[in-house]
Amino acid sequence: MLRIDPVLAPLRRTGVWAAVRRSRWWQALLRGPVRSLYRVWLLLRRAWRRNLQLRVVSITLALSGLLVGSFGVLVSVSITDGLLGDKQKDAHRDVTAAAEYAIQQLQVGDPNDPALRKYVGEVLTRLASEQSGSSRAEVAIVPHGQLQVTEDAAPDRSGTLDVIKSAELERLRAGVQAGDIMFQYVTADPDGDGMRPFLVYATRISIPAGTLGLYYLFPLDAEVVTADRVTYTVTVTGFTLVLLLAVLAALVTRMVVRPVRLAARTAQRLSAGLLDQRMEVRGEDDLARLAASFNQMAANLQRQIIRLEEMSRLQRRFTSDVSHELRTPLTTVRMAADLIFSSRDEFEPATARSAEILQGELDRFESLLTDLLEISRFDAGFAVLDAEPTDLVAVVGRVTDRLESLAERCGSPLEVDVPDIPVIVEVDPRRVERILRNLVGNAVEHGEGAPVRVTVRADESAVAVTVRDHGIGLKPGEEKLVFNRFWRADPSRARQTGGTGLGLSISVEDARLHGGWLEAWGAPGEGAQFRLTLPMRSGDRLVSAPLPLVPEDVAIPIDGAARTEVAP
Structure with missing residues (x-):
């Protein structure tokens, strides 16, 4: 099936695809038949992706159709070639015998001798009388050069002569005059019964009076009927065989897919908590x-x-x-x-x-x-969120004021970057303050005497707070462990406050209780940054954050080994 996703992927990444879909001409194009076809294509693509049985049957149908079609064409061509080959052999034999007979009968040396005309008519009459039935061949003798003969004693051959003298047989006539035995397939109407296929076989007759051309028009009606019948039989048989193969593939695939589907549904029920669900066991096979x-x-x-x-x-x-x-x-x-x-x-x-x-x-x-x-x-699931409209700027101010003395002792001054206006968010102020206190306190302790920057940004749907330090940072993989209980980046380091190792674990749970994100980034020698993202209204679902997780002052390697985002 044709897939346009790889083609549209670069446009989607650059935002061009979204702009195109919003444009008026695209909306107009999607109306009417084009929109209906697009929906049908989407339904077919969805069915193709989700239905294993449909894919197997479709592939079987396509491959079997290709194989049976190729075999049918081969059989039809072989039979048709065989019929025409036999017809050519018979025609060659008849024309050769007729030429020998004509040479024996036309031994007249004078081209103007009236007997020559008489003998030509008798030869034509004899050769024509030998042809009978529906497959009767048309026979004509055409003089070459200055030789002039008439066919008074022969049946009317005007239609046959018109076919022989047509431009379509010019190459054949030239070959006959050169002395070759020639044949050619042509569609003509020599007797006024409609256009029919003929095999034109001709040879040169050399007599003392000059040269003549002997032409036979063998009708191919019987061969065409036989070839059509073979083609019809092969087509019907092949089509029936392809349908039977498709049905067989559907039945066999159903025998395999049905237990797999039952296993998938049972696994879904198990994942939903219904641990008593089981599959039905039938037989002793695989x-x-x-x-x-x-x-x-x-x-x-x-x-x-x-x-x-x-x-x-x-x-x-x-x-x-x-x-x-x-x-x-x-x-x-x-x-x-x-x-x-x-x-x-x-x-x-x-x-x-x-x-x-x-x-x-x-x-x-x-x-x-x-x-x-x-x-x-x-x-135990007993934690309750007491959300109320809260100024997050004020909460950040309280946290930094309380940790100012610790920052002075550690030599890591606090830098606060907050909006000039209040940022009102529906949160539990006690829990948010605890999260920020843990983040800022950890940043000060691991700041290595460098400034710690706290940034607050908000948009229409979310608010984000980042806490950035310039300490030793996190090693690859540690950003996944930093939220584990009782985990410390470096247990041997001297601590200023003697924490319990549960602060970030509790912070993660507080963020989840709000429906928010708590993420970590770190790199050796580059420091670390934590980002708290909360919805502006309690109960809303987050889709993006107003602040990036990776600091803008960090050079990100091409392989991306120094950045890892964790959304607990």
Whole structure:
């Protein structure tokens, strides 16, 4: 089937195709018959792509039609050539015998002798009388040069003579005069019964009075009827054979495709969560073994999924229970630690330092418990989005203000590029602020003393926030791992805040809860950039982002090895 997709692909990439489709002349062209044909072509293309049985039957029909057609043409040509070959042999034999007979009868030396005319008429009468039936040949003797004869004693040959003297047989007449035995196929009407095919066979008769041309017009009616009958028989037989092959291919393909379709539908139901779906096993052939193996695979998957779900449920319950159970002793320890921390000035230096370390580790432990509880809510499906109209510019300002002191300690100043007007978005401000706090905090820690830039852009359907650092960046493949739980790019590096390793995992879940994207890009020595994209209205579907994922100041290699986009 003709495919125009490779032809239109460059136009689609450049946007020319979209402009053409929106133009008035294209819309006018698609109306009426052209539009109907285009729709039919689309339906046929869709059926061709989706229906394996249709493709097999169509290919079988085309190939068998080509083979049977070629064989039919070969048979028809061979039979026709055989019939004409036999006709030529018989004609050659008859003309040779007639020429010998005419030479014997026309032994007259004087061209003006009246006996010559008489003998020519008798020879024609004799030769014509030997032809009988529907395949009776027309015979004519034509003088050459100055020789003049009449055919008074012969039947009327005016029609035959007109055919012989026609311009179509000029080459044949020249060959006969040169002494060759010539033949030619011609369509003529020598007797007024309509145009018919003839085989014209001729030879030269040399007599003492001069030279004559003996011409035979053998009708090919019987041979044409036989050839037409053979062609008709071969055509009908070939057409019937092609149809039978197509039907046979459809039946055989259906026997194979039907179990495959059942397997596809069963697999779709399994993927939809209906783990009890199975295929029907019939017989003991390869398809039956395929169905049995498929059912065994489905049963194993069902058992494995049930076991994993049970383990996941127990893990979530364990995490939630442990987090809740640790809250009570942590509160007690926190109260005691706060009391000790507030009195640290009265202690010795070593004891005061221990109180400060205890306070910091308790803060980290409490943050870890909070993150674990949040992760358990996401795993259990209990996370709720409290969306409300929020100025994203104000949220970015609060986050950068709170992390300004950390940026100063790390030597990575914060640069903020936001619109001059508020950007109102329907989001959960607490969750968005947590996402930005994690992104900016990680960028500051990995900034290697270089500035960290936060950019906000919005369009009609989406808003995007990018956080760009110029640190060591991410190695190839790490941009796929950065959102995993408890994963760190370099565990040996000294940390300023002592994170839990769950910040980006929680950020991804918060972005998904909004229906947004959280993506990462990084390259060694080029730093990293994270992009948060959220819909302007809660519940809308994202199709694009106002900001690119790859920074504009990065030279992208031709092979693209240094850029990878991840949309968790």
